Amino acid sequence: MINIEHMTAVLEALPDPAFILSHSGKYVAVFGGRDTRYYHDGTGLVGLYISDLIRPHKASWFLEQIDRALASRKLVVEEYELSNKDVKGLPEEGPEVPIWFEGRIQALDFVVDGEAVVLWVASNISERHDLEIRLRELGDTDQLTCLFNRRKLERDLTLHYELFERHSVPTSILMFDLDNLKKINDSQGHHVGDEMILAVANVCRLELRKTDTACRFGGDEFVVALPNTEREHAVQFADFQLPTSR
Structure with missing residues (x-):
């Protein structure tokens, strides 16, 4: 039988990061993200809000997806990009090539500190996205x-x-x-x-x-x-x- 310790180890071993996010955009917990080719350690995000990290226009989009998932109670799948222009604290002269992600957002059946929460799994799909664009260009x-x-x-x-x-x-x-x-x-x-x-x-x-x-x-x-x-x-x-x- 798999116990709680085993399940925690499984979550920590996930190659893609999985975030527990509150309705207001607070990072409640972070699991996985062990594929260091694409991700940094996200444990420092816990306790922060999306609006602390992401510029307003993009932060609003993230909150809209959380709202959709909570309202529908169904899996929401969205592709999105993040660049240095979207993230606070990054130098403007930093890399401008966006990183593409596929977000899978699912409402969870419990609350944290009185707020509804979702599971947001983010997968880096930049290579796939670039290939799709190239294939589309070749086809056109x-x-x-x-x-x-x-x-x-x-x-x-x-x-x-x-x-x-x-x-x-x-x-x-x-x-x-x-x-x-x-x-x-x-x-x-x-x-x-x-x-x-x-x-x-x-x-x-x-x-x-x-x-x-x-x-x-x-x-x-x-x-x-x-x-x-x-x-x-x-x-x-x-x-x-x-x-x-x-």
Whole structure:
């Protein structure tokens, strides 16, 4: 049989840290966090409040998740980031790359000092998060031009349409292709055709705004989405910029 001492040892051996947090955000107890690759000793947090450590905008978010877990009595799972801008007492010149966590928050069936409490298990998922972003970028990018591909365009157009329906924000769409690309491929080789495609992609990168989306739609077809742009301005842009790619 496992006794209380055994259970305490199990909790202390957890690789990810587990926090008992009160409704007001007080650290009641800290267990685990033994994976020293990702975590520091958290025992010094006991007795402090989230607001003592985390800046107000982020501390409010943590308290909202505690409220959700206590109100629903169900497991709440959230991914979140923490950087030096979120934590009090860290130098501004410190590392700005955020650390990503998955928080699993569950209400507990007892109170501490008159307050309801939750169990918050925090897992460092930074490596997984970075990999997911990289895979998403690869899935959204045309291999030759490094512009976005058709899949990404379709998602963006859905978002632009929703913005138009809700807030009447216009988006103009330019679609164009390269003349005689097949003849060039046949007569001069595909490497020359690829150079022409890359030249168009470079024009898009140089001339478009950060909010615009340039996509290689097909072999010689390109689509540019210009959010918050009326038709006449899109026509002016096309007349001025597209000839430079010829």
